[in-house]
Amino acid sequence: MIRKNLAFCVAAFAALVVASRPAAANEAIWMEGEDYTSSTFVETQGAGTWYHNDKINKDLLSAAEPGISGGDWHSHYVSNDYREAAVATYRFAVTEGGSYNWWIRLNPFSNRNGGGDYNYSIDNGPWLPIDLSYVTSRLNLVDPGLDIRFVAWTFGDVFEMARGPHTLKVRISDREGSDKEAHGGIDVMAFTNFPWAPTGIVRPDPNPPAPGPEDWFTLMAGPDPHSAESIIDMSHLIEKPAGTHGFLKQSGKDFVFEDRTGVKFWGVDASMSSTVQAQHRQANFYAKHGINMVRQHPVQSVLGLLTTAGRTRGFDPERLDRWDRWFSILKDNGIYMTWSLFYPHVITEADGYPTNLYNDLPDRGAGKSTSGVVTMMRELQDAQWQWEQALLNHVNPYTRLAYKDDPALAIVEVHNEDSIFWHAPLNDLASYNNGKLDRHAAILGQLWMNWVKQRYGTNRNLAVAWGSGKRPDDSVDNPRMKMYGAWEMEGDGPRLNKTRENRRMGDFIRFLAELQRDFYRRREQRLRELGYKAVTVTTAWKAGGPAASAANLWTDDAMDAIDRHNYFGGGAGGHNISTGAVANGTHMTKAGRGILSSGLWQVEDKPFIMTEWTQLPPNQWKAEIAPLVAFYGMGLQGWDASYHFAASRIYMGSGWPSMRSYVTCTPHYLGQFPALAFAIYNNHFDEGDIVAARRLSTGEIFTGIDALGQKHGLVGYDQNELLAHAETPVEALAIGRVTLKVKDRQRPSDLGNLSAYWDREGRxxxxxxxxxxxxxxxxxxxxxxxxxxxxxxxxxxxxxxxxxxxxxxxxxxxxxxxxxxxxxxxxxxxxxxxxxxxxxxxxxxxxxxxxxxxxxxxxxxxxxxxxxxxxxxxxxxxxxxxxxxxxxxxxxxxxxxxxxxxxxxxxxxxxxxxxxxx
The missing domain is CATH 2.60.220 (Chondroitinase Ac; Chain A, domain 3)
Structure with a gap:
């Protein structure tokens, strides 16, 4: 059927792309890049020959007949001593006349070392830039390995052309800001007077065959024209600008603005486009599909590290200006921002961290990673804060507000996916001397000893407390007492000394939890003293061992909202799509499973958000998850914000975009967003009554066992499927709200009767x-x-x-x-x-x-x-x-x-x- 369906690749645009059919007959012109009339491109001299031919898979280029003959392209490559722009001229004739969309498949590569600026001129008109922010269907021409030679389609312009001959010129010049080579290439161009968008080297068909009822159809989507006639445009539901109702606040389990207006966020993780024009289109595109929140993850990757200029440290001015403008564009479109600041925070010697400790940290980019150990080291927390404070105090010239004073900044996270209870760093720290973080392990051992001494005072009291679990070298004066790695924190006690050392490990978990919670509380205090007024979040990470899970959640409860991440599906390619095994499960087999099971971490009196989730291709059933999150998560469970991972495009991607597992801009996700956002913003689904309110004291969570009684399903680094918390099955999430709270002197748990809603026999x-x-x-x-x-x-x-x-x-x-x-x-x-x-x-x-x-x-x-x-x-x-x-x-x-x-x-x-x- 698939080969049959290729016949309908062009038919789909008739139902998928905007514009009425013109009165004239449909016309398509397909023009190869190498069919120029004249050209000054350099493709047969010096490095130009390498660029044009060496190891190029020309079967991927237009006019190719795979396995029979290759295609070709018209390329240009010169070094920095060549300062003349290169121009290729094309002459062609139009039969019908009228408006024609122009698409061009070219090499859009650019970085600070090279690339090319593309401009065009139609019928000897002025030179205009080709906007390379819209590129789709990227295809590497050299495989395997990284190479600068690839092609992608981009939308050129709409030309009004009379019947008869016309001339198009395409110019490649030194890219502004590059300092080495200028290069580029043209594979093919297409002109159509009917709606069409490119996919690979499938030519536009002016008169496609009619599809049948069972025929799969092709997605052909170009730049969104934002027609006033669009019925999926949800931007009218998003008040502009963001911040109209004041700062976002926590009000018990909900988000409200300062004026008490309630709100829910249907958002995405997204990075900004490269040009201002593209950023405007990106924000418009998101608002149209009902997106009112963007999480930048991580912010430090956009702005870089603080740099020293004279006696002060600050951000790179160009990067900061792009960021400021992007924030203002989102704000103008009613889109709020969440800052995932660090993943992880990177320090350099300029941060003043002691040299012996700096050298103990793992390398990361231009400096050292602080992942995990930031929880235990106040100097690293101070370095993190210096960066964060500098950004919050910065006055955005486009909004004229410091970020700390801008209500469009809704949520700030301390850092992404970082916990002292995770395998990294705890396994290395607990070993004391495995060659990784040894100096920091010694410091943690000292802190552990100090905690034990403060709690028990004497070795006699320690012996009474730990009983048979006390090790021979345990002492209130020993800075190298046994510490536990995450791998040892099993649900029924320490892996190697079950039962006997439960109390001992419970104390170690309490020690780490107090350390981490204190870090978060002090960060909260710093933010408030600085003048930041909106919502705070710790992180979205988990404990490496179930015995510490409840303690880890208790530390997250130190700030305004609870955040979690979860993923489902995927395959052998991991973050990418490749041949091999597919995790082809479906959420439908068990109510509340998979991504929805994160709801078991919802704290009773705090807002709950999911800042990363997706059902990864090539899983075949991924269209199920967005409506499940919207209706069961945001609706029945009362979640407060959802962020699909991840967007960043300004258009609907082609194929499985970039062969990546994390893409919002595809029909199964973005295509359903208008309907889902409409339901969420108009409160179509009621929040359920609580059917399971689990309440634990701090004493219960520090006993060295899993006080929650977790039962896990699919678990990996990114997958976190829960099947039950003790007597609360994951199916309860399909009945009503399920909550959890760790707090001393609270009401007992209230576990409702689920049978009135659950027909186990009828399933x-x-x-x-x-x-x-x-x-x-x-x-x-x-x-x-x-x-x-x-x-x-x-x-x-x-x-x-x-x-x-x-x-x-x-x-x-x-x-x-x-x-x-x-x-x-x-x-x-x-x-x-x-x-x-x-x-x-x-x-x-x-x-x-x-x-x-x-x-x-x-x-x-x-x-x-x-x-x-x-x-x-x-x-x-x-x-x-x-x-x-x-x-x-x-x-x-x-x-x-x-x-x-x-x-x-x-x-x-x-x-x-x-x-x-x-």
């Missing part, structure tokens, strides 16, 4: 709000609020009767089908309904084994999307319009064939959006 769970039902036996979730409704999971061949619509699915095995009333009325009454219909995706040529547990071939762009095949019967008043909607949210002119309130959606429409009007 179904209904939320105590009545709005959600999880059928884990049949692996499907039904969404039944009065407003947003839908079906998520393995629904193929079944019929679902929702309050506002009946859905009869065809053979599509897996779906995420959502119905959104855009007038915010009950769905059964709504006069304008957005339908978001997702199924599986894969790149062209991707091949899985039968059960999806192995990726045999990765394929390449374009991205193919399976259509949802279903018959919809809307309840309520008569429908007067049903239309397919393109990828930008603009309804097509043509009506979908229907009978009364009944019509079918399928592959004939090559889209994942539809609109219904009454």
């Amino acid at each position: 179904t769970i209904v939320s105590n709000t009545g709005q959600l039902m999880w059928d884990y036996g049949k692996k499907v979730v039904t969404v039944r609020s009065d407003k947003t409704q839908g079906v998520i999971g393995f629904a193929g061949g079944r019929t679902f009767d929702l309050p506002g619509v009946t859905v009869e699915f065809g053979p599509t095995p897996f779906v995420s089908l959502l119905f959104t009333p855009l007038d915010n009325r009950p769905l059964i009454e709504s006069a304008e309904i957005l339908i978001t219909a997702m199924a599986q995706d894969k790149q062209f040529g991707a091949v899985y084994n039968e059960d999806g547990t192995k990726l045999i071939e990765t394929g390449g762009p374009p991205l193919l999307l399976e259509p949802v095949q279903a018959t919809l019967v809307f309840k309520g008043a008569a429908i007067n319009s049903a239309k397919a909607v393109d990828v930008y949210g603009v309804p097509e002119d043509a009506q979908i064939e229907r009978t009364g309130n009944t019509f079918a959606i399928d592959g004939r429409y090559a889209t994942y959006y539809y609109e219904v009007r009454r």
Whole structure:
């Protein structure tokens, strides 16, 4: 079917790209870079020959016939003693005339050592820059290894061209700011007078064949034109500028602004684009899709280390200016910012850390990593604070506010994924002398001794406290007493001395927890004394051993909100997509599992946020997770902020973008965001009543065992699946709110009866709000609020009767089908309904084994999307319009064939959006 579907690669744009069809006939011009009329490019002299030919896989270039003959490109490469710009001139003829979109596939490489600035001139007009901030479908021409020779498509411009001949000139010149080589290359260009966007070397087809109901369709998305007719534009729900209601505050378990306006954040982790123009497009693109929060992770990677100029230390002015402008652009678009400051903080000798200790730290970039040990070393905390304080005190010239005084800065994290309880550094520190962090281990040993002495005073008291768990060399005066690595902190006690040393290890955990909590409390105090007024977060990390998990959470409770990260899926490629094993599980098999299980860490009286999560490709069912997080997490559980990991593009990516596992800008995530943001901001889902309030004292969490009774599922560095906390199964998260609190002198735990909502025999769970039902036996979730409704999971061949619509699915095995009333009325009454219909995706040529547990071939762009095949019967008043909607949210002119309130959606429409009007 995949080869058959390639015939529809161009057909998809008709339903996916904005603009009405022109009155003229469709016309496409495909022009090879090497088919120039004249050129001064240097491609056959000196290094130009290397750049043009050496180890280039020309099968990847246009005009190639893979395995038969290679393609070619027109390239240019000169050293820094060549100061003339190079110009390639192309002459071509237009048959129809009118508006033509121009796309160019070129080499967009640039860094401080080289690259090229591209400019163009049409019909001898002025030279204008080609904006390289929009590049898509990047493809390396040399494999394996890093190389400067790669190609990518970028959008050039829209030309008004009369019938007849035309001249286009493309110029490559020394890139501003580079100091070595100027180079670049053109593979191919395309001109179309109809909506089209490139994928690989698939040529635009002016008259594509009509797809059938079952045919997978191709994603062809270019720069978003932000049409006023778009029905997925959610920017109207985001108040501008950010900070209108004052600073973000913690109010018990919720976020509120200073004026007491409640708020939830549907956000992303994202880095800024390289140019101001692109940053504006990026912010507009995010706001359109309902994103009101961006987490920069980490900020230090953008701004760099403090540098010394004269007697002062400060930030690089150019980097700081780009950052300031980006912050102001987000703010103007109503988008708040979260700062993940360090991952980890890097110090240099200029920070004044003692030389012997500085040399003890692991190398990191231009300096040394402080990961883990920052918790125990006040000098490192001071260095961290010096950097943070400098940024918070800096006055942004575009907002005219110091960051500490800007309400658009909503949340500041101490640091990312860093805990004294994690394997690094604790395993090295606990060994004292393994050649890693030995000097810091000696300091921690001294601190451990001091803590023991302060707590017990004498060796006699120590012996009474630790009993048979006291080791022969344990003493209130011994600075090298046994310390425990994270690997030893098992749920039922120390790995090597179960039971006997529980009390001893419990004290060690308490010692570390007090050390870490004190660090966080002092950082909170410093922030408030500085004048920072918004929300604080510690980190989002975990303990390496379950016996310390509750203690680690207790330290996180020292600040305003609780944060966690979680991931699911992926495969052999790890952070990248490659052939091999696929973690092809689905959340549908067990209610509350996977990413949702992070909700077991929600503290009873604190806001809860997830600053990193995703279901990684090539997992085939990843379309399930965004609506589950929105409806169960942000809705039923009452979470306060969600950040998908990770965005940074200003467009919908092509194929599996960059073959990376962490990409927001793809249909399964960003494509569903408008519907999800609309539901969240309009409170379509009620927060559930608490069904499990777990309450522990500090004494209970420092006994040397796992006081939470954790049962784990899929666990790895990034995966943190919980199946239960003692008597609270993860399924409780599908019923109502589940909370946890460590505090002395509080009410006892309240564990409700789950059986009223959980049919164990029928394998179904209904939320105590009545709005959600999880059928884990049949692996499907039904969404039944009065407003947003839908079906998520393995629904193929079944019929679902929702309050506002009946859905009869065809053979599509897996779906995420959502119905959104855009007038915010009950769905059964709504006069304008957005339908978001997702199924599986894969790149062209991707091949899985039968059960999806192995990726045999990765394929390449374009991205193919399976259509949802279903018959919809809307309840309520008569429908007067049903239309397919393109990828930008603009309804097509043509009506979908229907009978009364009944019509079918399928592959004939090559889209994942539809609109219904009454």
